[in-house]
Amino acid sequence: MTTALAIQARQLQRIYQTGTLKVHALRGVDLDVPAGRFVAVKGRSGSGKTTLLNCLGGLDQPTGGLVQVYGRSLAGLNDRQLTLWRQKEVGFIFQSFGLLPTLSAYENVELMLRIAGFPRQQRRDRARRCLELVGLDKWANHRPYELSGGQQQRVAIARALANQPRLILADEATGELDTETTHDILNLFRRIVQEEEVTMLLASHDPLVDEYVDEVILLEDGRIKSPAVLAPNPSC
Ligand code: ADP
Numbered sequence: 503m504t505t506a507l508a509i510q511a512r513q514l515q516r517i518y519q520t521g522t523l524k525v526h527a528l529r530g531v532d533l534d535v536p537a538g539r540f541v542a543v544k545g546r547s548g549s550g551k552t553t554l555l556n557c558l559g560g561l562d563q564p565t566g567g568l569v570q571v572y573g574r575s576l577a578g579l580n581d582r583q584l585t586l587w588r589q590k591e592v593g594f595i596f597q598s599f600g601l602l603p604t605l606s607a608y609e610n611v612e613l614m615l616r617i618a619g620f621p622r623q624q625r626r627d628r629a630r631r632c633l634e635l636v637g638l639d640k641w642a643n644h645r646p647y648e649l650s651g652g653q654q655q656r657v658a659i660a661r662a663l664a665n666q667p668r669l670i671l672a673d674e675a676t677g678e679l680d681t682e683t684t685h686d687i688l689n690l691f692r693r694i695v696q697e698e699e700v701t702m703l704l705a706s707h708d709p710l711v712d713e714y715v716d717e718v719i720l721l722e723d724g725r726i727k728s729p730a731v732l733a734p735n736p737s738c
C-alpha cells in the first residue's frame with residue numbers, strides 16, 4: 503500500500519539575485535512528505551526555511567527543480583491559477599499573525615471565505631466552526647487589540663483553516679509567543695493535523711517543537727541534512 507504524498511520536491515533551487523550578488527537560498531532540495539504529517543522544518547536563521555515554505559506554497563517561484571503538492575505540479579500554473587490554487591489548497595500562518603486590526607476575530611476569518619467566493623451561510627458556519635476549533639468562539643466579536651498574542655495567533659490559525667486547505671504552512675508561528683502559549687499552540691497544531699486531516703509544515707528554530715511533530719527536517723545552508731524521504735505514517 504502506498505501513502506499519498508502531500509509534498510514532493512525535486513532538486514529545488516532558489517537563487518536570489520540582487521545586482522551582482524547571488525544568494526543560493528535552496529541548493530537542490532529533495533523532499534517527500536506523506537499526507538497527514540506534522541513536520542518541523544528547522545535550521546538556523548538564513549538556512550532557507552522561509553524560502554522553502556514559500557516555494558512549496560506557491561508564494562515564490564523556484565529558480566530550478568520541481569514541486570508537486572498532492573500530485574499537482576506548480577510549475578505549469580500562471581499567476582492567476584496559482585492564486586486560485588493557493589486559496590483552495592494552502593493555509594498560511596505567520597509569526598506576525600497578519601490580522602486586520604479593524605475587523606473582529608470572526609470577520610478576519612470570514613473575510614478569507616468571502617475572498618474565496620463562498621456563499622453567505624457557508625461562510626458563517628465555517629467561520630464559527632473554525633473559531634470553535636481554536637477555542638475562541640466566545641471571543642468572536644473582539645478585535646485583535648483586545649486579544650492576547652496567543653489568542654491573536656489562534657485567530658490567524660482559524661483563518662488559515664477556513665478554506666479547508668489540505669496543506670498548512672506555518673512560518674515561525676510561535677516566534678512571538680511565550681513558552682506556555684507556545685506549548686498551547688503546538689498542542690493545537692497537533693490536534694488540527696489529526697482532526698482536520700491536513701499536512702502541516704512548521705518552520706521554526708525553537709527546540710520546543712520537536713516533541714510535538716512527527717518528523718524534523720533540518721536545513722543547513724539551503725540543503726537538507728536529515729531525512730528527506732519521510733517514513734510512511736504508522737497509522738496508514
Ligand atoms: P530562514 O527562513 O531559514 O531564516 P530564508 O529562507 O529567509 O531563511 O533565507 C535564506 C537565504 O536567502 C538567506 O541568506 C537570506 O538572506 C536570503 N534571502 C531571503 N530572501 C531574500 C530576498 N528576497 N532577496 C535576497 N536574499 C534573500
Ligand code: MG
Nearest residue numbers: 551552553674
Ligand atoms: Mg524565516
